[in-house]
Amino acid sequence: MIELSYLDSIIQKVKQVVENSKEEIYNLSENARQEYERAKKELEQVKEEIKITIEEVDKLEREYIKARMKLMEVSRNFKFFKEEDIKNAYEVAHSKQIELINRREKEKLLRNTRDHLERYIKNVERTIKRSEELMININMVMKILNNELSALSDKIGELQQFQALGLSVISAQEEERRRIARDIHDGPAQSLANIVMRSEYILKLMEVNPSMVKEELFALIELVRKSLADVRKIIFDLRPMSLDDLGLLPALKRYIEQYQKEYGIFVEMIVMGREYDLDSSISIAVFRIIQESLNNVRKYAKATQVIIKLEYLSEKINGSVRDNGCGFDVEKALAKKEGSAFGIMGMRERVQLLNGKFEIRSVIGKGTEVIFSIPVNKK
Numbered sequence: 001m002i003e004l005s006y007l008d009s010i011i012q013k014v015k016q017v018v019e020n021s022k023e024e025i026y027n028l029s030e031n032a033r034q035e036y037e038r039a040k041k042e043l044e045q046v047k048e049e050i051k052i053t054i055e056e057v058d059k060l061e062r063e064y065i066k067a068r069m070k071l072m073e074v075s076r077n078f079k080f081f082k083e084e085d086i087k088n089a090y091e092v093a094h095s096k097q098i099e100l101i102n103r104r105e106k107e108k109l110l111r112n113t114r115d116h117l118e119r120y121i122k123n124v125e126r127t128i129k130r131s132e133e134l135m136i137n138i139n140m141v142m143k144i145l146n147n148e149l150s151a152l153s154d155k156i157g158e159l160q161q162f163q164a165l166g167l168s169v170i171s172a173q174e175e176e177r178r179r180i181a182r183d184i185h186d187g188p189a190q191s192l193a194n195i196v197m198r199s200e201y202i203l204k205l206m207e208v209n210p211s212m213v214k215e216e217l218f219a220l221i222e223l224v225r226k227s228l229a230d231v232r233k234i235i236f237d238l239r240p241m242s243l244d245d246l247g248l249l250p251a252l253k254r255y256i257e258q259y260q261k262e263y264g265i266f267v268e269m270i271v272m273g274r275e276y277d278l279d280s281s282i283s284i285a286v287f288r289i290i291q292e293s294l295n296n297v298r299k300y301a302k303a304t305q306v307i308i309k310l311e312y313l314s315e316k317i318n319g320s321v322r323d324n325g326c327g328f329d330v331e332k333a334l335a336k337k338e339g340s341a342f343g344i345m346g347m348r349e350r351v352q353l354l355n356g357k358f359e360i361r362s363v364i365g366k367g368t369e370v371i372f373s374i375p376v377n378k379k
């Protein structure tokens with residue numbers, strides 16, 4: 001089973017990591033945005049420079065052509081020109097050529113820079129888009145962590161409680177079955193074996209000593225009657241049929257009457273508030289708790305008197321079973337190793353399954369009180 005506090009601490013850690021990542025991604029995307037702006041500006045500048053350079057190159061090309069023509073004219077008709085003019089024309093043409101080469105080189109470089117910048121900007125754009133998507137994802141993760149996970153951890157808590165409860169209910173059921181099997185084995189099964197033996201004996205008597213048969217048959221009938229009572233008792237313990245037919249209070253009264261008669265313990269039942277119909281799960285629980293409490297009283301308390309109280313309130317039913325017996329150390333009894341205290345555990349589980357409260361107060365030498373309170377939905 002997962003420890004809930006452990007789960008919580010994991011969730012907190014994950015939240016911290018996600019929160020940090022969120023900040024990091026935010027910083028990255030801010031940087032990318034600034035970088036984008038800067039690169040855009042640079043690109044504009046470069047484009048502007050390219051335009052200027054192209055114009056310059058055009059102009060220089062025209063000038064260079066002009067200078068070359070001049071040089072050709074001068075060199076063709078060198079007789080009409082002074083040496084200085086020729087030299088001049090040559091120098092002009094030459095310098096225009098150099099200048100043109102430089103400018104073309106510059107244009108080429110600028111175009112390279114532009115292409116490079118354009119590619120770079122595309123990349124940055126991609127980064128920005130990606131980081132925006134990541135931010136959306138991260139926000140979603142945070143939302144889940146904040147709301148839905150805490151709901152989840154509540155759910156897990158509930159589930160685990162139910163699971164734990166379910167498991168012990170199952171083991172309590174197993175224990176109950178074991179007890180029933182033992183009851184049948186010790187009671188009716190043994191009686192039936194006895195009945196078979198006696199019947200065989202009576203068959204023999206009929207031949208040997210018929211006068212004794214009548215007496216033996218009476219004893220046999222008594223035995224059969226007792227077995228029948230045992231079987232009825234087991235059936236009643238399994239499911240008090242009167243509870244369905246009569247309702248809680250009459251079923252309890254009948255059970256108490258029988259109990260007093262059988263064990264000689266005085267039982268008084270006090271009902272407060274106005275009786276109303278209960279869900280069958282609740283009336284079974286109340287009946288079983290009182291039944292088990294009375295069983296424990298007769299088995300361990302050495303009590304002479306029991307007081308049962310039931311209080312019908314508008315939102316819950318309260319109950320208690322108090323005896324004037326020897327009392328016991330509740331914590332010690334519950335701390336005993338597995339396989340014991342199924343009675344008390346079962347009572348507590350029934351109440352917990354119905355969202356109620358259960359408690360046992362016991363004072364050594366004074367007596368024991370079993371107290372419960374179960375919420376009801378009045379129809």
Ligand SMILES: Nc1ncnc2c1ncn2[C@@H]1O[C@H](COP(=O)(O)OP(=O)(O)OP(=O)(O)O)[C@@H](O)[C@H]1O
Nearest residue numbers: 296297300301325327328333341342343344345368
């Ligand atoms: N009214 C009581 N007076 C004195 N001791 C009690 C009383 N109720 C319970 N106990 C003590 O608490 C122990 C646990 O009771 P619990 O009903 O859980 O188990 P159990 O009766 O021993 O077994 P099971 O009910 O499964 O047959 C008992 O063994 C007994 O020692």
Ligand SMILES: [Mg+2]
Nearest residue numbers: 295296343344
């Ligand atoms: Mg018991």
